[in-house]
Amino acid sequence: MSETFFITDGAQDGFTVLSLTGRLGADAATDLRETCMDRIEAGERTLVLDLRAVPFVASSGLGTFLYVNEMMKELGGRMVLAGVQPLVQDVLSLMNIDRFLNIVEDVDQVRRELTPAT
Amino acid sequence: MDQQTQDHGKQQRRVFSLNWVFSLAVAALVVAAVIGVGSVAQQHLRNSLHREVETRLVLEARNLAHVSADALLDEFPELSLMPMVQQIQEDRPELAFVVVLDHEGRIQGHADPRQFGQVFVEPAGLASVAGSAHDGNLRTSPDLIVASVAVQHRDGQELGMVLVGLRRSYVDDVVSRSRKALMMVSAILLVVGVFGAGALMHVMLRPVSVLKAGIARIGQGDLETPMNLQDRTELGMLAETVDEMAARIKASQTLMLEKNRLDHEMDLAHSIQVSLMPDRQIACGRFAAEGLYQAASEVGGDYFDAFELPGDKLGVFMADVAGKGLGGCLVTSMLAALVKARRDRYDSPAELLTALDRDLNGSLSPGVFVTAIYGILDPDRGRLTFASAAHCPLLLARPAMGVVEEYRSEGVPLGIIPHAIAASSYHDTTVLLGPGDLALLYTDGLTEAPRCGDGEEFGQARVEEILRRANGQGHGPVLESLQAAVTGWQGHESRFDDLTLLLVGCPGHVSKLPETSQVSGNAGNLIGDLKSEDELTQLTEGAMHLQVSARSGGSEQIGDWMKALMDASLGERDLGLLELALSEHINNVFEHGYLGRPGAEVDLWWYPATSEHALAGWVMVRDRGRSCPPASVEVPDLENSDVRKRGRGLGWALIRTLTEQLEYRTLLNIGNVCAIKPAVDVRTPEEEPLHV
Structure with missing residues (x-):
């Protein structure tokens, strides 16, 4: 049985949300890396990865998070992980790499922070 | 016999002139021939003279007997016989006596008239000559030769006897004169023959002198002056052969000088190549790198180096240039210079290989390319990070676990394809080196060494087996084991490719699992x-x-x-x-x-x-x-x-x-x-x- 994984690309006001669905294994990580690089090359500097539907992240997925995050930092942008599931959060914490990443509760939190208070 | 003794013997040995030897030999032959022929001729002449004298003596006696027949029938035969005999004696002083006897043996004709009527007494010691053609008419003594012929009437009645004596000294005198003449002729012939032989030998052996002088010139190193001997004998052909031989020796000398010059240049190239590689162990913390380079029969294109890098790290580099001879050596030297100039700038081996590919791209002749592997060892963490450009796999022996890991190259050779494509193929790989672990970098001269006889390659499996047994050994023994194994595998065949090895690890320790x-x-x-x-x-x-x-x-x-x-x-x-x-x-x-x-x-x-x-x-x-x-x-x-x-x-x-x-x-x-x-x-x- 092959893994089912897909990415939904949704532009928001001032940032892009990539909604991921499925297990983030090696092949999926490659897809994610290429999609992120496409968005970065297109000029996007705030990239939100919505992980609400991602129950499983392999090491290749963790590597992709770090890679894209470092790329965005070099370019003056940022990558944000939103809706991280408990098991994935545990893995990030156990590997002690969550300290390098921007992790928020959900996409709305990003939107709120980017929208000036009226 | 040593050289000195040979030279001494050569100096002491007398040399005889061929001209003299031949002249003397021919002169001796002429003398022998003249003497031999003269002796035979003299003997023959002596015998002929004797026969002639005897024949004439008998004939004279017969003539006298014939003319005396009528006289003896006269009443006074002495009147005609005495003057006739006196006349004969006067004409032939060599005759000892001439006597005409009657049937009673009394003297009727004699040079001395007083002997008339006397009984003739024959000289003592006369004896018949055996085997003579005039048997019965001729008798001899040591002093005389006497012919006696009966005087006969027409009716066969014997009237008397005629005796003619010839002094033997006369015959000997004649023979002696003849011999002197013969000797004179022989002596003249001898002189002419000897001088003629000498002159002939001088003329005939003149080419030998030219040959001798020409060969002496060749012996002294003059190979450019031909003899040009115009001679139609075998000596002329020999001179032409020697001239051709000298020309060939001259050509060979030229080729040899050219080869010596090339060999010298190759030796220089080899020295330069060897000088590029460290000949000792390079230590860095508890780690060390040590290499081995064994050249092929000609200058090869292998190269390795181990050096300290900034940050107390150790760099190890190995390359194999496709192509041998001076060309390969030049590329190797260029590569060594590039590595030396660039190695401090890059923390990533892949980036250094990328830079080298950019440098070499377009600089190499068609068909020439370079495989290389570069590693950086962090001795504090025991991490070896390396990248490979189509080089032989890095073998990592972990003796404690009894395994040998193989890390194959994913990169393409340096300088062979467009740089943009090549650059993306170089990636860093990092491995941990525990105590006792040994990383081996090598060139294909190790695994592709052909076995003497059937040409089977040494193969990677045998290398791994040697590494697997290298538990606790230092770098040197492992390198020696590999070298000995390959040398034994190849037997007596000359090494066609370089053997280049480089070991990196923590020597003398046995690995333990973390x-x-x-x-x-x-x-x-x-x-x-x-x-x-x-x-x-x-x-x-x-x-x-x-x-x-x-x-x-x-x-x-x-x-x-x-x-x-x-x-x-x-x-x-x-x-x-x-x-x-x-x-x-x-x-x-x-x-x-x-x-x-x-x-x-x-x-x-x-x-x-x-x-x-x-x-x-x-x-x-x-x-x-x-x-x-x-x-x-x-x-x-x-x-x-x-x-x-x-x-x-x-x-x-x-x-x-x-x-x-x-x-x-x-x-x-x-x-x-x-x-x-x-x-x-x-x-x-x-x-x-x-x-x-």
Whole structure:
């Protein structure tokens, strides 16, 4: 049985949300890396990865998070992980790499922070 | 006999002139011939004279007898015979006597008239001559030759006797005169013959003098002056042959000088090439690098170097230039200079190879390319990071585990294809070097060395076997073992390719598995002692079994399988983390053990914690791919932003984090067995504040 994984690309006001669905294994990580690089090359500097539907992240997925995050930092942008599931959060914490990443509760939190208070 | 004695003998030996030898020989032959012919002629002449004299004497006697017949019938024969005999005596003084006797033997004719009527008394000592043609008429004594002929009447009546005596001294005198004349002629012939022979020899042997002078010139080194001997004899042909020989020697000398010059240049090139490579062990912390270079029969294109880098690191470089001779040596020298100039600028081996490819691209002749491998050793962390440009695989021997790991190149050769494509093919790979581990860099002169006789190549398997036995040995003995093995393999055949080896490691220590790989209790012994598939079957009896196809990312089957097992000892979170650890391990097996080959099988056995099995609470994974023990892989330093940016190599770190204990063994007839004891209720480090 092959893994089912897909990415939904949704532009928001001032940032892009990539909604991921499925297990983030090696092949999926490659897809994610290429999609992120496409968005970065297109000029996007705030990239939100919505992980609400991602129950499983392999090491290749963790590597992709770090890679894209470092790329965005070099370019003056940022990558944000939103809706991280408990098991994935545990893995990030156990590997002690969550300290390098921007992790928020959900996409709305990003939107709120980017929208000036009226 | 030594050279000095030979020279001495050569100086003492007398040399005879061929001209003189031949002249003397011919003169001797002429003398012998003249003397021989003269002697024979003299003897013959003497005999002829004797016969002639005797014949004439007999004839004279017969004539006298004939004319005396009528006179003896006269009444007074003395009146006619006496004057006639006196006249004969006067005319022939050489005659001793001439006598005409009557039938009574009384003298009727004599030069001395007083003898008339006397009885003739013959000289004493006369004897017949045996075998003479005038037998009966001729008698001789030591002083005389006497012819006697009867005087007969026409009717046959005997009237008297005529005797004519000739002095033998007369005959001897005649013979002597003849001999003197003959000797005179012989002497003249002798003189003419000797001088003629000398002159003839001088003329005939003149080419020998020219040959002698010409060969002497050649002996003194003058090969350019031909003899030009115009002679139609064999000596002329010999001179032409010597001239041709000298011309060929001259051409050979020219070729030899050219070859000597080339050999000298090749020796220089070889010296330069050897001088580029370190001839001693390069130490860096507890690690060291040591190489070996054995040149082929001609200058090759191999090169290696080991050097200290900024930050107390050790750099190791090896290259093999396709092409031998001066061309290959020049490229090698250029490469060495480039490496020396660039090595301090790059922390990443792949980046240095990329820079070298850019430098070499367009600089190499068509068909010339370079394979290379470059590694940087961090001695503090025991990390060897390397990149390869189509070079021979890096072999990493881990004697404590009895395994030799192979790391094949993914890069393309330097300088052969467009730089943009080549640059993307170079990647860094990092391995951990534990105590006793040895990394071997080599060129194809090692594995492709042909066996004497059938040409079978030495092969990588034999290299690995030598490395596998190199437990606790230093660099030198291992290098010597490899060299001896290859030399023995090739026998007496001259080495066609260079043999270049470079060992990097921590010498003189026996490797121990890191703490993370130790198994508590007797679990490690249980899998370490497995000898056969049957023993594995016994060990896994009672365990839950799952067989999956290895593929990228592990397998979702694992999660479903574990949930179905419903092991009460593990909560949902623990099961999820174990599933992740197993998936990572299977992914590693797929990528590194099976090298991405799809469909290869992996077996998993689950020993429920509630069972009474010695491995209760463990999961065991078995694959049949290449050995890739976790101890060989470094834990990425995530504090380094470059490491984070690469975004790779987290798999084993994740496995270690998610497992309480882990044991890995490569077992003969069974494959690679990895026993994992999952972490139960593993605690998450205290979270740091989030910064968005």
